[in-house]
Amino acid sequence: MKATKRTHDFKALALKLNDDSSCPHYIYFKEHSVREHTKDKPAGRTIFIVNVPPYADEKGLTNAFSEAGPISSVKLCIKPNTMEDDIPKFISEKQKKSFQVAYLVFEKVSALDRALQLSELKPLNSESYRIKTGIQKWIEEFNKEILQPKTLKENIEAFMKKYDSETAKEKKKEKKLEQEDDEGWVTVTKGGKIQSFARTEKVENKILEKEEKNKKRKELKNFYTFQIRESKMKHIVMLRQKFEEDKKKIAQIKQSRRFKPF
Amino acid sequence: MVKRKNVSISEDDGESGLINENGKVIFEDKEKKKRIKTKSLYRQPTVNELNRLQETETLFNSNLFRLQVEEILQEVKVKEKVEKRFLQWFTDFKNHLDSIPTDDTEYDLTEHTLTKKIKVKLPISEELKKTKCVFKFHKFETVDIVGSYALGCAINSKLVVDLQITVPSQTYTKNDSINYRYHKKRAAYLAYIASYLSKSDIIVDLNYSFINGCETKPILILKPAGKLQNHLSVRINLVCDTDTFKLHRFSPKRNNLRQSWLFSTTESEETDSPTPYYNSSILYDVTALNNEKLLRDTLLNSENLKQAVVLLKIWLRQRNIPISGQIVNNIVVYYVQTKRVNNIMSSYQIVRNIWIALKTSEWDKKGISLCKAADATPSLEEFHQNFPIVFIDSTGYYNICWQICKGTYYALKRECALAVEMLDNVKINSFIPLFMTPVKMLMKFDHILRFKNMELLKTSVLDKVSKDDKLNYGLDRLMLVTDTVYSLLAKGLGDRVHLILQMVEADFTWPVKKVLSAAKTDSCYEEKLAFGLILNKDNALNPVEKGPPANLPEALEFRAFWGDKSELRRFQDGSITETCVWEGEATAERRGITKQIINYLMDLKYGVKGSDLFHVMDQLDSVLVRKQYAGESSAHCEEACLDVLRAFDELRRDLRQLTELPLDISAVYGTSSVFSYSRPVPPVARPAPRQPYRRAGACLLKQASRRDGLPSLPHYTPVSRAVIELGHSGKWPGDIEAFRCLKAAFHLQISDRLTEQYSLITHAYPSHVDVLKNGLVFRLAIAHPKEITLLKREIENGVVKHKDSEESARLQRDTQLMPRLRGALHGLHQKYPAFGPTACLFKRWLSSHLLSPPHFPSVTAELMAATVFLHPQPFTPPTQPTIGLFRVLRLLAATDWTSEVFVLDFNDDLTREQITELEQAARADPRGRSVCIVTAQEREVGLACEPGPPPPALRRAQALAASALAYLENSLLNEFNDNLLPMFVPSLSEYDVQIVLHPSLVPEWAERVCAPPRRRPPTPHVGDELIPVVDFHPVLTYLDDLRSAYGDFAVFFHDLYGGEVIAVLWKPDVDEYEDFQALNANALIPETVDGETRYKVNKEAIIEDFRILGQGLVKSVNVL
Known part of the structure; x- marks a missing residue:
């Protein structure tokens, strides 16, 4: 029931690439409404669109909704998300082609209502703008990857500067933690004077291992008669286990008709 | 403590169970308990069990081996039901035969009186007509069951029961041994019996045939009527009483076939040469x-010996070595006599001991004998002078191996050596290759020689052989021809081959009412002869055949043998010798030297032209040639790869000597497949681009279009990837992005230094640096284990944990596993030079059936090819790429990939425990491997290899491989078809949509399997100026887009090597209606069904999208 209810919220319209496209995709859109609106997706002016075809871009969508009214921004992403931009990356990941979702923000509130009333969308391509696809697009992307060494150097320097200042800030923060607080507590950090071990999985395993070893060293293994007897038994058990395993293997081979040599 | 209690209780149980056999009622509830306890691993062992457990370790190879032996023996045993039925039938049959009437008439066999009376033809060839003799039928005494069936070591499949009728001695006269008179009378006797049997209703399918293809010794083959005929057939052989002839008449030096008879000459020469073959x-x-009798005495009551015989027979039959069960029996008897084996040994030990004994035997020089009284019988030397292989029976006159050629014996010895090797190899389960795998001719040999025209071969060879030989073999001409050609090949090929084995197909059966010659023409009977060669990879490729020095008398002989090909040559060490030089510059050409030699010798010696010979060896070599460079030496894949490797070695040296770097470069490893010779279309240096747009060292793409409106793209240039390892430093940042940034700085610096120090053309990118060397582009990237650790790092409850992610696994594979694996594969190619081309062929084949990566990862393909070389059992590693491909296809088709694990141990340094560990680890790989081939390298860096093709792709590949093998077998072994390229033609009809691309924009389009080679020589590469546009592959880019955008709805297939079609297959659930969800609305179209709005995938729009996304590249989209 829930699913059908939700579908009725969405409005479906065909989105053509050109005027003469015969088999367009259908996009589904509704007013963007979540509990906490962010600055870039203001309440009342934003529509949320799903099933945007892989080749569509911001400008194309602006074209498509141009009849409803002036548009202030379009944001395309792979998955609907409310988060703001995440950590800056040095090598930006190549965007993979896939169906997208879009947040389209109108300049005026009235345009949104008009958009929800639309019975037809304009094609993505207008006279003044054509979406680049295929070989043209690939050539553009290829050329964009090639940088002048100078530019690359500048990028690296800029990034490292930012990184260095950030780490310096972090260090400062840690130093600060190291100071006694009002109640006399000291937080132990990596860089501090107080020696501590790193809290990693590896170190933890090592400690456990060491303990086990110590325990083992203290044990006598081949001392009492019952121990010797048990070790003999263990040998037989091992042989038996192997025998059983082999029997199982045979059964398996037998099942897969492997014993008919000819 | 609990365990100990258990033990004591079960002990009690055992005793009470023994004593109270009749008191079961009392112990009923205890019985239940006991059953549970017997399952426990800690129960007290019984003496029997202990014995058995210990026995398997000492008497058998392993538990597994013993169990398998038991299973197989059970499987091939003749069923009791069949035995019972046969006994019943045999009693009837015997009674029927006993009532055969005696006939006192004497028939002159030169006339037709006998055949007219008995209404059955004589099973004898026309040539025996001139033998005059008079025949009278004397009734025999008994019919006996002999051979394997009587001894109880018969094999269930294709079971033949041998019956033997002893012809009374008065049928023959003293002189009947001469000039085939004996054979003629024997045939008449057989015909007489046949005529009587033909009236019986307990027999169906009464036919004549020959023993072991020997044309003068006919036998009767028949099937019992009723259900029994599905299980077995019966063979009736005639033998004669021991007192019929004096044995010394047949000693090897005696003549029993006169020249005057054979060549129909009138003058009788005094000195007729010995006829040992005829005598035998x-x-x-x-x-x-x-x-x-001897066989019966030794074997009949020795169960273990009999089992060993059965095992040996299975082993031989799988290998198709023409050694009869009778000889096997005699071999076992011989080794029992010499006390090498006895019945107390387990069957495994007997078989093993016999293999070891045969391995070191020398029956061609030091024959063996079952005869104990050695005084009056002919000496061993006498036999050796007249037979190639000597194994004398208990009488001391008869050579049991009289029909065994040298090739067969050497094959037997070789197989024995291989068998022992397999048994001693603890790393494999040797049982399967030893007993379960059929060793097919196409798989076993590196080179097979067949004859297109047998009649021509026979006449031309018989023209040239000596009269003595002809006399010896008498009417068995095929045998003579085989032996003669064999010795020619053996002499001509010398140490280039490990083995030459002749394969004769001359079994013929025909109805008793037909004359032999008529039957032959009616059924289009043709004798088939083929020779299989296993090449010695060290010598087979040597283009120079060095003979003796010119001043020695042997030089004359050498010259006489090789004819005009032999010439005097002076070598660098100053020696002047007679020498034959064969053509061959590139390795690929030199693989054909054996073919050259055979063609030359057959023409020189017997005038048989090369066009009448058919070689199975290099049929697919044309696929390994770069079509655009046809005629050049770099056209062959291997040579082109070698060029890349050379350039890379230079670059590597340069890199290590770079100065002024903050960290030294400690190592450089290649990772691309070109570095292990396994890239099917390797890069070749090309001239610099004309009028390029350039940015620093790299070349930009132009947005230009040609006259026909299509965009113009530069020639596709692949890159060869390598990783750089830097010296140790603790200063790498602990943040992944900063780490990458620093890497980029290093790339930039390496690029600068290379340009400054060695003036190489370079261009740095954030993720790698491209270097142009000798016209080839190398893509270097810095590899550091810390990057992987950083990618794996996750913080959980304040504890840093490392978890594999997809990205970290990929990085680990690319920077840690692949460099090592590539090195190992390169080493494998150095050891077995056929590896690289084999891998190339296999990848080409997979790709041509649209199973290119990601459907079939290229590493998986390479590892499969490597498996053929590292786990060749029961074969030996191939030396011809074409044969290598057959083997890989067989491996692919015949292996049950869900259960089998292969461990590739390139350097042979893993212990058995390590191997088992690896096997288990691979099985338990959380990513789920579809193809379990693990390498020793993965033990060092963790299981990082690609998990193999998805199961549907694997199944399809297996089905395709099976049909390809069937096709190959038919065209190479039944027909004489040299063009095997149809096996590379895919079937496109099963796909839903075809996206056809513009051929001129498809990289490597000129290298398709079906493309004609270009004759115009390519412009040569001059100097390094600018890095061309590299790694711009529009089709792969397009495929990436398609797969990432529409991977949920369809699967895309493409031939990586110049395929102009992308085949699309919808996923099976694509036509189903789906629920609409905001997160899962991709490609859905609303549809009104029964007044309700429902959603389904908009296939038409997706097809339209194919066109939009591939604008400029796509020619048309066809819906099938």
């Missing part, structure tokens, strides 16, 4: 009773 054909019958 009679001796076989004369000694049969004696020998049968």
Whole structure:
């Protein structure tokens, strides 16, 4: 029931690439409404669109909704998300082609209502703008990857500067933690004077291992008669286990008709 | 403590169970308990069990081996039901035969009186017409069951029961041994019996045939009527009483076939040469009773010996070595006599001991004998002078191996050596390759020689052989021809081959009412002869055949043998010798030297032209040639790869000597497949681009279009990837992005230094640096284990944990596993030079059936090819790429990939425990491997290899491989078809949509399997100026887009090597209606069904999208 209810919220319209496209995709859109609106997706002016075809871009969508009214921004992403931009990356990941979702923000509130009333969308391509696809697009992307060494150097320097200042800030923060607080507590950090071990999985395993070893060293293994007897038994058990395993293997081979040599 | 309690209780149980056999009622509830306890691993062992457990370790290879032996023996055993039925039938049959009437008439066999009376033809060839003799039928005494069936070591499949009728001695006269008179009378006797049997209703399918293809010794083959005929057939052989002839008449030096008879000349020469071969054909019958008795005495009551015989027979039959069960029996008897084996040994030990004994035997020089009284019988030397292989029976006159060629014997010895090797190899389960795998001709040999015209071959060879030989073999001409050609090949090929084995197909059966010659023409009977060669990879490629020095007398002989090909040559060490030089510059050409030699010798010696010969060896070599460079030496894949490797070695040296870097470069490893010779279309240096747009060292793409409106793209240039390892430093940042940034700085610096120090053309990118060397582009990237650790790092409850992610696994594979694996594969190619081309062929084949990566990862393909070389059992590693491909296809098709694990141990340094560990780890790989081939390298860096093709792709590949093998077998072994390229033609009809691309924009389009080679020589590469546009592959880019955008709805297939079609297959659930969800609304179209709005995938729009996304590249989209 829930699913059908939700579908009725969405409005479906065909989105053509050109005027003469015969088999367009259908996009589904509704007013963007979540509990906490962010600055870039203001309440009342934003529509949320799903099933945007892989080749569509911001400008194309602006074209498509141009009849409803002036548009202030379009944001395309792979998955609907409310988060703001995440950590800056040095090598930006190549965007993979896939169906997208879009947040389209109108300049005026009235345009949104008009958009929800639309019975037809304009094609993505207008006279003044054509979406680049295929070989043209690939050539553009290829050329964009090639940088002048100078530019690359500048990028690296800029990034490292930012990184260095950030780490310096972090260090400062840690130093600060190291100071006694009002109640006399000291937080132990990596860089501090107080020696501590790193809290990693590896170190933890090592400690456990060491303990086990110590325990083992203290044990006598081949001392009492019952121990010797048990070790003999263990040998037989091992042989038996192997025998059983082999029997199982045979059964398996037998099942897969492997014993008919000819 | 609990365990100990258990033990004591079960002990009690055992005793009470023994004593109270009749008191079961009391112990009923205890019985239940006992059953549970017997399952426990800690129960007290019984003496029997202990014995068995210990026995398997000492008497058998392993538990597994013992169990398998038991299973297989059970499987091939003749079923009791069949035995019972046969006994019943045999009693009837015997009674029927006993009532055969005696006939006192004497028939002159040169006339037709006998055949007219009995209404059955004589099973004898026309040539025996001139033999005059008079025949009278004397009734025999008994019919006996002999051979394997009587001894109880018969094999269930294709079971033949041997019956033997002893012809009374008064049928023959003293002189009947001469000039085939014996054979003719024997045939008449057989015909007489046949005529009587033909009236019986307990027999169906009464036919004549020959023993072991020996044309003068006919036998009767028949099937019992009723259900029994599905299980077995019966063979009736005639032998004669031991007192029929004096044995010394047939000693190897005696003549029993006169020249005057054979060549129909009138003058009788005094000195007729000895006819040991002809003699043996009679001796076989004369000694049969004696020998049968010996076999019975030794084997009949020795269960273990009999099991060993059965195992040996299975082993031989799988290998198709023409050694009869009778000889196997005799071999076992011989080794029992010499006390090498006895019945107390387990069957495994017997078989193993016999293999070891045979491995070191020398029956061609030091024959063996079952005869104990050595005084009056001919000496061993006498036999050696007249037979190639000597194994004398208990009478001391008959050579059991009279029909065994040298090739067969050497094959037997070789197989024994291989078998022992397999048994000693603890790393494999040797049982399967030893007993379960059929060793097919196409798989076993590196080179097979077939004859297109047998009649021509026979006449031309018979023209040239000496009269003595002809006399010796008498009417068995095929045998003579085989032996003669064999010795020619053996002499001509010398140490280039490990083995030459002749394969004769001359079994013929025909109805008793037909004359032999008529039957032959009616059924289009043709004798088939082929020779299989296993090449010695060290010598086979040597283009120079060095003979003796010119001043020695041997030089004359050498010259006489090789004819005009032999010439005097002076070598660098100053020696002047007779020498033959064969053509061949590139390795690929030199693989054909054996073919050159055979063609030359057959023409020189017998005038048989190369066009009448058919070689199975290099049929697919054309696929390994770069079509655009046809005629050049770099056209061959291997040579082109070698060029890349050379350039890379230079670059590597340069890199290590770079100065002024903050960290030294400690190592450089290649990771691309070109570095292990396994890239099917390797890069070749090309001239610099004309009028390029350039940015620093790299070349930009132009947005230009050609006259026909299509965009113009530069030639596709692939890159060869390598990783750089830097010296140790603790200063790498602990943040992944900063780490990458620093890497980029290093790339930039390496690029600068390379340009400054060695003036190489370079261009740095954030993720790698491109270097142009000798016209080839190398893509270097810095590899550091810390990057992987950083990618794996996750913080959980304040504890840093490392978890594999997809990205970290990929990085680990690319920077840690692949460099090592590539090195190992390169080493494998150095050891087995056929590896690289084999891998190339296999990848080409997969790709041509649209199973290119990601459907079939290229590493998986390479590892499969490597498996053929590292786990060749039961074969030996191939030396011809074409044969290598057959083997890989067989491996792919015949392996049950869900259960089998292969461990590739390139350097042979893993212990058995390590191997088992690896096997288990691979099985338990959380990513789920579809193809379990693990390498020793993965033990070092963790299981990082690609998990293999998805199961549907694997199944399809297996089905395709099976049909390809069937096709190959038919065209190479039945027909004489040299063009095997149809096996590379895919079937496109099963796909839903075809996206056809513009051929001129498809990289490597000129290298398709079906493309004609270009004759115009390519412009040569001059100097390094600018890095061309590299790694711009529009089709792969397009495929990436398609797969990432529409991977949920369809699967895309493409031939990586110049395929102009992308085949699309919808996923099976694509037509189903789906629920609409905001997160899962991709490609859905609303549809009104029964007044309700429902959603389904908009296939039409997706097809339209194919066109939009591939604008400029796509020619048309066809919906099938």
